[in-house]
């Protein structure tokens with residue numbers, strides 16, 4: 339979603355701002371812009387193309403300045419047109435904004451009454467006029483830009499991260515956050531701000547994460563942060579572990595491809611703490627985890643999209659092995675539903691980014707209605723979600739840049755399997771032998787993932803056929819039903835082929851009507867307790883002319899025939915089988931999207947971090 343970069347330096351900040359925007363491109367955007375204070379005047383350029391186009395404009399117009407803000411916009415209020423692109427300007431004040439201002443209509447009326455004219459359809463423009471109005475004509479001891487922004491954000495309702503510059507004050511820029519990510523980057527005699535660390539990797543690794551309600555003044559020499567109550571506060575400085583290499587493409591053509599192939603390493607890194615262990619301990623999830631885990635009587639999982647699918651898989655593990663009742667709910671539904679809280683439930687939020695607005699709000703809602711225990715499984719250190727949770731587990735997948743989530747999902751599943759083991763053991767449902775076997779399976783997982791990646795050439799042949807179709811159906815049963823859902827989501831989001839997933843037993847209750855020779859069907863068919871039932875369901879498909887594409891285990895008795903294509907998984911992983919079966923589905927989506935000439939890493943209309951609801 340929208341990305342923000344701000345910089346103040348003794349050198350031209352335009353290259354820093356543009357590099358930062360390029361590194362934020364993965365978040366998804368449809369226009370870009372920047373504003374710098376050049377001499378005493380504000381200069382702004384905007385483009386509805388890629389950041390590379392903005393760069394050309396900057397070069398052509400020789401735009402430079404030692405103070406600037408920049409933005410990639412993912413349209414919410416107003417079409418993706420240049421007049422709606424950020425920065426927005428009011429007099430000499432310029433603002434970039436990530437989030438949604440809910441009271442923008444009322445504020446627009448008030449500001450119009452004061453004589454301000456609006457030239458865009460955005461909610462952001464009200465912030466520019468509001469700051470301008472609160473600045474009341476320039477810097478004085480009483481009326482700094484810092485004061486004007488503090489006064490302005492107090493009037494805003496909604497979620498935002500903003501950065502503001504004013505041509506009347508070249509000594510600083512101001513940022514504020516409430517419900518959308520923003521951090522400061524500390525340089526040597528120059529300072530920065532951005533939506534995430536990757537944007538600043540070329541200038542600094544020292545970062546300060548702002549809290550909700552913080553407003554900060556950033557100058558050449560330092561920064562001052564005021565919290566929501568107006569007190570000056572010092573926030574800790576972290577040294578980011580992110581390296582430039584982690585966000586480079588290297589030998590790959592796309593980030594999604596890189597991230598699919600990084601999965602053996604991502605899972606190995608995530609499970610590093612158990613690699614040499616003979617047993618699992620609750621403390622893997624935090625110092626207080628044992629006390630919490632002994633107190634709980636159920637689990638409630640809240641997440642969105644792919645992370646929600648990880649939660650759905652976990653339900654089968656948690657109920658089946660740990661014997662603990664588990665509900666899984668889409669965060670955006672849960673947060674607005676009247677539900678019955680269970681103070682003894684463990685609320686688990688799962689998120690790659692840790693910034694998903696719905697998941698954060700669902701956790702806040704769960705706490706507000708009386709849930710006491712929370713655990714977050716997340717891939718981004720110091721993200722808002724990790725900070726809001728009592729217990730936490732950081733997946734170590736490394737930065738996920740491709741919009742379609744891949745390695746985050748398999749690492750989430752690895753952690754959820756580990757959690758199942760810990761809870762099963764605490765509840766007396768896991769013998770020492772069983773624990774040893776499961777640990778062996780977890781240790782084998784990276785190797786198994788590496789061998790499953792070898793099926794790529796076979797999947798590519800399927801993908802070539804799928805690329806010409808308009809629809810596809812994904813079938814699975816039991817724990818592989820959520821994997822079918824994940825396969826369908828991957829295919830639709832990057833190839834734009836309409837894809838549906840069904841629990842195969844549900845087929846005859848309606849969706850079978852869709853099946854004919856134009857409907858390719860993918861079936862996830864591990865040799866588990868439901869395989870014979872699944873085979874019957876697949877017969878129903880074949881009898882209606884549906885072309886079957888079956889992902890089978892080596893020992894699943896299914897043979898290829900006319901209209902039945904079988905790929906045998908080269909390895910299996912017992913209860914961890916859903917993790918392995920995900921890989922060919924990711925590859926199928928990737929290659930189908932490539933065949934169709936789509937922008938695999940930045941699919942249309944989608945954003946990486948969904949920081950608005």
Ligand code: F6R
Pocket residue numbers: 642643644645646688689690691692693694697741742743744827828831946947948
């Ligand atoms: C799909 C995808 C999305 C995310 C969802 C939640 O490939 O990436 O469905 O899974 O937006 O995002 P996180 O996990 O960051 O909370």
